[in-house]
Amino acid sequence: MNFTLKIWRQESASSKGRFETYKISNISDECSFLEMLDQLNEQLVDKFDKPVCFDHDCREGICGMCSLYINGRPHGNDSGITTCQLHMRRFKDGDTIVIEPWRAKAFPILKDLVVDRSAFDKIAQEGAYVSVNTGGIPDGNAIPVPKVKSDLAMDAAACIGCGACVATCKNASAMLFVSANVSHLALLPQGKIEAKERVTKMVAKMDELGFGNCTNTGACEAECPKEIKLSNIARLFREYYVASIS
Amino acid sequence: MSNFFTSSLGKKLIMSLAGLFLCVFLVVHLGINLLLLSNDKGEVFRVAVHFMTTNILIKIMEIFLFGGFLLHIIYGVIVQIRNWMARPSGYAVSNNSQTSFFSKYMIHTGVIIFIFLAIHMANFYFVKLGITTPLEGGSNPVQDTHDFYNMAINLFTTPAYSIFYLVCMIFLSFHLLHAFQSAFQTMGVNHPKYSPIIKWIGNIYAIVVPAGFAFIPVYFLFFYN
Numbered sequence: 370m371n372f373t374l375k376i377w378r379q380e381s382a383s384s385k386g387r388f389e390t391y392k393i394s395n396i397s398d399e400c401s402f403l404e405m406l407d408q409l410n411e412q413l414v415d416k417f418d419k420p421v422c423f424d425h426d427c428r429e430g431i432c433g434m435c436s437l438y439i440n441g442r443p444h445g446n447d448s449g450i451t452t453c454q455l456h457m458r459r460f461k462d463g464d465t466i467v468i469e470p471w472r473a474k475a476f477p478i479l480k481d482l483v484v485d486r487s488a489f490d491k492i493a494q495e496g497a498y499v500s501v502n503t504g505g506i507p508d509g510n511a512i513p514v515p516k517v518k519s520d521l522a523m524d525a526a527a528c529i530g531c532g533a534c535v536a537t538c539k540n541a542s543a544m545l546f547v548s549a550n551v552s553h554l555a556l557l558p559q560g561k562i563e564a565k566e567r568v569t570k571m572v573a574k575m576d577e578l579g580f581g582n583c584t585n586t587g588a589c590e591a592e593c594p595k596e597i598k599l600s601n602i603a604r605l606f607r608e609y610y611v612a613s614i615s
Numbered sequence: 616m617s618n619f620f621t622s623s624l625g626k627k628l629i630m631s632l633a634g635l636f637l638c639v640f641l642v643v644h645l646g647i648n649l650l651l652l653s654n655d656k657g658e659v660f661r662v663a664v665h666f667m668t669t670n671i672l673i674k675i676m677e678i679f680l681f682g683g684f685l686l687h688i689i690y691g692v693i694v695q696i697r698n699w700m701a702r703p704s705g706y707a708v709s710n711n712s713q714t715s716f717f718s719k720y721m722i723h724t725g726v727i728i729f730i731f732l733a734i735h736m737a738n739f740y741f742v743k744l745g746i747t748t749p750l751e752g753g754s755n756p757v758q759d760t761h762d763f764y765n766m767a768i769n770l771f772t773t774p775a776y777s778i779f780y781l782v783c784m785i786f787l788s789f790h791l792l793h794a795f796q797s798a799f800q801t802m803g804v805n806h807p808k809y810s811p812i813i814k815w816i817g818n819i820y821a822i823v824v825p826a827g828f829a830f831i832p833v834y835f836l837f838f839y840n
Contacts, residue, residue, distance in 0.1 A: 375707075388707065441711035467708045474701050537712045539719060540698035542623075572622055581701030582623045582694045585797040586718040588710065603805030606624060610803060613619045 370396045370457055373465040374409065376421055379478050382485075386478065388467075398458035402445060403428060403435060405457055422481040428453040430594065433529030436536070437482055438469040443533035443592050451531060451594045471532050473541035474579045488578045489530045489546060495574045496567030497550040499559050518556045525553035527595040534589035534597075540581025545589035547575050548605035549597045555608050565612035572609055623697070626690050631798035633687035638795065638820065640680055645827045651771075652834060657764030664763045668743075688729060695722045717793040724790040731783040739766060768835065777832035784829040791821035 371394040379386030393409050403425050410420035426434035435452040439445040445455040460466065468482065476484040528549035535541050551568050554560025583602060590599045619625040650660040667673050741747040742760050749766055770776045795817030
């Protein structure tokens with residue numbers, strides 16, 4: 370398969386970026402999107418050009434490192450997957466593919482397609498954990514958890530913090546990420562103890578870092594590779610209101 | 616608690632509560648407007664207007680109503696400015712994600728409704744206060760600046776005004792189609808069984824209420840003589 374790639378190139382955080390057009394040919398339809406970019410980079414290195422920088426790590430959809438805004442959608446034109454799980458057979462031969470970095474004030478571009486997502490880490494540091502001392506393993510039946518709640522908590526905990534929700538949101542809002550972190554702990558007995566402090570501090574940090582507000586458009590839910598539900602945002606609202614008035 | 620009203624979530628809650636209050640107001644307003652259709656030269660309508668402009672409880676509610684409008688508009692603008700600031704440089708390819716269509720244009724439909732509101736106030740409320748003068752022309756030149764029936768008939772029999780009114784009602788409908796159900800999500804109401812019902816009620820409300828308002832100029836343009 371042959372493609373025309375329009376890729377955002379930016380030397381550093383402070384420099385001005387621009388689109389560069391590249392032609393790439395003889396790509397297998399079984400090739401993943403990142404493997405296609407690897408082949409492009411090999412071509413560039415062979416010509417003593419600078420390779421395109423992009424984030425990646427596990428390449429199996431669990432680490433949350435890969436990003437890329439492909440033809441107007443984060444993680445490309447497929448639902449419930451990360452960019453590393455996107456395959457070239459999802460494109461038509463001869464397609465022009467526009468590849469952009471995540472764009473948000475809170476996610477500054479470092480180089481080419483690499484953005485600084487440490488804003489998520491800063492929010493997580495405010496309370497996306499349970500403070501417990503290690504010790505003996507408690508008996509499984511000592512802390513009963515309803516199956517429905519454990520399922521909901523597990524679904525929320527699936528967030529890999531990739532930032533697709535921020536990337537696609539028209540307001541660059543981090544509500545889905547924060548709600549997933551708040552929900553997964555608020556639903557479980559172990560997380561309830563620090564629930565009020567957690568939600569207050571995480572929302573305060575989210576606001577401080579310059580993310581936008583939630584318009585309830587649902588774009589985040591549509592693009593989340595882990596299919597985190599909008600109902601988590603409603604739970605975040607509830608948790609926040611309860612924490613604020615009590 | 617002190618941070619609540621400046622937090623992004625607190626601001627949205629105030630907007631949603633004020634918005635739902637305005638939704639209740641619209642129903643009351645529509646109820647009175649529909650009295651224009653009774654074929655009695657405005658007798659019932661004038662009684663209703665007299666009650667609404669003199670009753671002490673309504674007078675008190677009027678202050679809350681202005682407060683509701685102000686909170687909804689001011690917070691709406693503050694929230695929107697912050698949203699624009701959150702993405703200083705946009706994408707080259709516009710977003711293709713699956714979203715609810717009307718939710719993306721809340722500020723735009725909101726601005727249109729605000730312009731309508733300003734003109735609406737200038738045509739009625741400010742005329743009563745003597746700040747503005749009633750529209751010239753029309754079939755029923757307005758003599759008495761407290762006679763809302765004549766003012767209404769005069770405007771609705773002016774085709775240009777009626778068309779403007781109809782267009783504004785369409786945008787009001789667009790605004791409400793997202794607003795109603797979104798307000799419940801912001802209040803934290805999201806339930807697999809009840810949320811679809813809320814959305815359904817919201818859609819009916821967003822179509823029936825503006826359609827009710829829009830029917831009145833249509834009636835006066837085509838069926839009134």
